[in-house]
Amino acid sequence: QSALTQPASVSGSPGQSITISCTGTSSDVGGYNYVSWYQQHPGKAPKLMIYDVSNRPSGVSNRFSGSKSGNTASLTISGLQAEDEADYYCSSYTSSSTLHVVFGGGTKLTVL
Amino acid sequence: QVQLVQSGAEVKKPGASVKVSCKASGYTFTSYGISWVRQAPGQGLEWMGWISAYNGNTNYAQKLQGRVTMTTDTSTSTAYMELRSLRSDDTAVYYCARCMTTDAFDIWGQGTMVTVSS
Helix, strand or coil, X not given: CCCXXXXXXXXXXXXXXXXXXXXXXXXXXXCCCCEEEEEECCCCCCEEEEECCCECCCCCCCCEEEEEECCEEEXXXXXXXXXXXXXXXXXXXXXXXXXXEEEECCEEEEEC | CCEEEECCCEEECCCCCEEEEEEEECCCHHHCEEEEEEECCCCCEEEEEEEECCCCCEEECHHHXXXXXXXXXXXXXXXXXXXXXXXXXXXEEXXXXXXXXXXXXXXXXXXXXXXXXX
């Protein structure tokens, strides 16, 4: 079972919007509306930002939004702020016999 | 507040076993599952498995089958992850996480560094 595919890095200036993609297959991203996104700052535990493709947990800024088309899910961050600089991971439920949840390889977001 | 507090860092020799604990507080322990996720140094997240705190059912990543055991103690609201026959590539930070849904983890422990070295 390969990890979901994310770009290694993305960047943007304060106030801009960026989008991070997460590509899987019909056995995971494309087959279920069970995609989550996590933010991880260096040395810290991941934080859930989006679940079930587009739902935000209580307390997460509405600058963060999620969507999905086919086998690709996306996380969009609008109005970039310095504190958004972090690693972002997508995950998905998978029908694979070897796993229950598969993560993406992670994307480093740099706020210029 | 809702939190998961994990046991401290461990250093083990190859072939040994490690058991990491994860104590829950601030919520009804048996109402949520617990997943374990690990992260090797400088690498991404890897799902290891899940345990129902309600009935103890488990689901492990196939690559770890036979080496990993996840258990819970409902009397102390604590989850445990034991990994046996440790290898150098098991060196990682190990996280426990509360399963808000079957695949989304909303509360994470602070992580436990496990180093495997001779």
